[in-house]
Amino acid sequence: MVKREMKVTPYDVRGKIDYDRLINEFGLERITDNILKRIEKHAGEMHFMLRRKIFFAGRDLKWVLDEYEKGNKFFLYTGRGPSGPIHLGHLGTWIFAKWLQDKFGAELWFQFTDDEKFLLGKNESMEEVQKWMYENMLDIIALGFDPKKTYFLVDTKHAGMIYPEAIKVAKRITYSMVKSSFGFNESTNIGLIFFTSVQAVPAFLPSVLKKKKIPCLIPHAIDQDTHFRITRDILPKLGYRKPASIQNSFLTPLSGPEGKMSSSKSSGAILTTDSPKEVERKVKKYAFSGGQKTTKDHREKGGNPDVDVAYQWLNYFLEEDDRKLQEIYEKYESGEMLTSELKEILIDKINAFLKEHQKKREKAKKIVDDFIYK
Numbered sequence: 045m046v047k048r049e050m051k052v053t054p055y056d057v058r059g060k061i062d063y064d065r066l067i068n069e070f071g072l073e074r075i076t077d078n079i080l081k082r083i084e085k086h087a088g089e090m091h092f093m094l095r096r097k098i099f100f101a102g103r104d105l106k107w108v109l110d111e112y113e114k115g116n117k118f119f120l121y122t123g124r125g126p127s128g129p130i131h132l133g134h135l136g137t138w139i140f141a142k143w144l145q146d147k148f149g150a151e152l153w154f155q156f157t158d159d160e161k162f163l164l165g166k167n168e169s170m171e172e173v174q175k176w177m178y179e180n181m182l183d184i185i186a187l188g189f190d191p192k193k194t195y196f197l198v199d200t201k202h203a204g205m206i207y208p209e210a211i212k213v214a215k216r217i218t219y220s221m222v223k224s225s226f227g228f229n230e231s232t233n234i235g236l237i238f239f240t241s242v243q244a245v246p247a248f249l250p251s252v253l254k255k256k257k258i259p260c261l262i263p264h265a266i267d268q269d270t271h272f273r274i275t276r277d278i279l280p281k282l283g284y285r286k287p288a289s290i291q292n293s294f295l296t297p298l299s300g301p302e303g304k305m306s307s308s309k310s311s312g313a314i315l316t317t318d319s320p321k322e323v324e325r326k327v328k329k330y331a332f333s334g335g336q337k338t339t340k341d342h343r344e345k346g347g348n349p350d351v352d353v354a355y356q357w358l359n360y361f362l363e364e365d366d367r368k369l370q371e372i373y374e375k376y377e378s379g380e381m382l383t384s385e386l387k388e389i390l391i392d393k394i395n396a397f398l399k400e401h402q403k404k405r406e407k408a409k410k411i412v413d414d415f416i417y418k
């Protein structure tokens with residue numbers, strides 16, 4: 045198969061992702077041991093996603109911790125473009141954001157970019173985007189964010205608050221600045237060309253509302269960095285500090301290590317609403333295996349957990365226990381554990397997680413309104 049060239053922008057992720065290359069190209073800072081220690085000191089524990097380098101890069105983390113230590117607490121900002129159902133790959137950023145909220149007592153501003161997804165969609169009506177937004181809110185609430193400290197911002201609903209700030213950002217951005225970074229061309233609709241100025245706003249909106257400058261930390265998947273490189277260029281010109289960020293890698297798609305997961309390709313993703321049977325079917329049928337072709341070969345040569353998607357998923361968030369994970373690694377690598385056995389472990393883990401998640405997702409229906417900013 046021809047190797048497809050890597051591309052990582054908010055609107056296009058493809059090829060095999062080379063994270064080292066992205067760190068260089070985007071000019072990101074790797075998360076150093078010193079930063080990890082400081083986070084651990086304040087949190088009282090080390091999150092496994094930090095230890096495993098799922099969150100591996102960022103911007104201005106040193107600064108945001110310096111401020112925190114001076115008593116100047118940061119708020120968190122992240123978001124979701126409601127274009128379809130939530131799959132397991134989306135959850136990593138938010139699980140970690142919830143941990144940051146708990147450990148640092150931080151407010152979380154959560155933006156729903158219904159405008160962006162309407163502008164981006166081929167045929168989706170605004171009604172469909174609104175339906176997905178509601179469904180997505182349930183998944184986010186189910187993760188346990190604190191309703192007293194979490195504010196959902198909906199771009200089209202809170203437009204009266206967002207728009208006056210967005211135009212200040214937009215005035216400083218030219219078409220040539222966004223063209224190549226987002227892959228826009230002469231046929232791109234003008235809404236999308238404007239959009240990055242909307243995504244910039246929550247990074248300083250709390251400062252506007254509270255009339256004081258509050259540090260902002262954005263947990264996000266690395267493809268969103270394009271937006272925030274621009275945001276960081278502009279905010280000092282408006283009198284605000286650049287937002288800091290902490291960035292995660294993608295969960296490898298079920299079907300193999302190219303691109304990022306997508307809900308529209310059922311072979312690649314497991315949805316938060318999938319039934320245990322569906323989970324079993326997808327994992328057995330699609331999960332890319334690092335095992336050998338025959339059992340005999342596998343016993344002799346062993347499997348390769350580093351490319352095995354079931355193993356990658358356990359590592360990403362489904363097996364929090366380092367010792368158990370290490371044991372699986374060794375058994376699979378030595379050939380003692382077969383691919384079918386590894387897949388069974390994953391299926392059980394996903395189904396246990398989803399059973400709880402789906403319960404909380406049902407309960408979330410009663411409290412959605414509490415999360416919407418008023």
Ligand code: TRP
Pocket residue numbers: 054121122123124125126155156157160243262263264265268
């Ligand atoms: N554009 C993002 C998406 O398509 C949604 C988003 C808005 C976001 N603000 C954010 C993501 C801040 C991470 C951080 O999903």
